[in-house]
Amino acid sequence: MLGIGVLILREVLEASLIISVVYAATRGIPARGRWVGLGVGTGVAGALLVAAFAGAIASAVSGIGQEVFNASVLLAAVVMIGWHAIWMSSHGKALVTKLKSVGSEVSVGHRPLAALLVVVAIAVLREGSEAVLFVYAQAANGSDWIDLVAGVGAGVLGGAAIGLALYLGLLRIPMRYFFTATNWLLLLVAAGMAAQSANFLVQADILPPLGARLWDTSALLSDRSLFGQTLHALIGYDARPAGIQLAFYFVTVVIIVLGMKLWGKPRSRISGAS
């Protein structure tokens, strides 16, 4: 049961951390719970589908279908976060002002929520598909049902609890800095996802590694430790990164920040110019 619980916790943890950041970043927007819930539900359905088609995906594109799928899905999430960041930088200030003065929910339309719903769905789908395959393998190997259910339950609860702890921690940030903090955190999540997608593309020999291992900080902080995994999900920490992962990481940050500066102008200023 412990082995099952630990693996499930690891998979759930990565998704629950992203769900927490998204939930914090959408603070004050009505029905955000329903949207995030929809994202999780879609992700779970997607995870079951991906697990069911794992064989077909793996053998697709001459045996590198899995990497192509994972990299594409991660890059799609990066685009969604980038769009949301740019949207927030133009509407964010108005949001904060309204929240502080009115203290209630503000209507921002559904587009930023839809983008983040996709991000949540992708995170849940990626981690969930591995968890589903693992549970299936355990069941097929003759694992005791009670063991399996208890292990999955414990893992889900553990992963969710850590995600909740992050969310509650984020809520303590003063309102003045809150959305800036969540936006930067989302930005680093995006950069981490881009670096992860680069690693999948190196694994499939679609991209060159540009230095298979630039450094090894596993003695300082191991990938397999709980904190290491948390940092991996939140800021893209990798103890042994390839050069191209670093390139993807920084290019993502630069592109999104540039996008925010170029297109994230407050609406009033744009309408003023003619």
Added chain:
Amino acid sequence: MVNHSAFRWIAVVYWLLSVTATAADDPAFRLTIRDHRFEPAELVVPAGQKIKLEVENQDATPEEFESYELNREKVVPAKGTVVIFVGPLKPGRYPFFGDFNKDSAKGVLIAK
């Protein structure tokens, strides 16, 4: 005119495919998963070159090939074979494991 641009597109696609196909030059090594164990458990590979690992799963359940040292993670479907590229590696030992059967599925890549 239409025939000319179509020909150009075909040439571009063919060139792209041939560029990726040169990966066939990389030395290939085979790992087999049987009864939730990797065979061979120790695999010697050349250091300093990109290497193609062919992982075949002869079991009836899926396995996940994973290695922190190699920074690789891939599901190997039941009765399926997948391809994983690693390296160029510095000489040394690079442990890997099957995440779905961590107690039995263990191995090490030795780069010389």
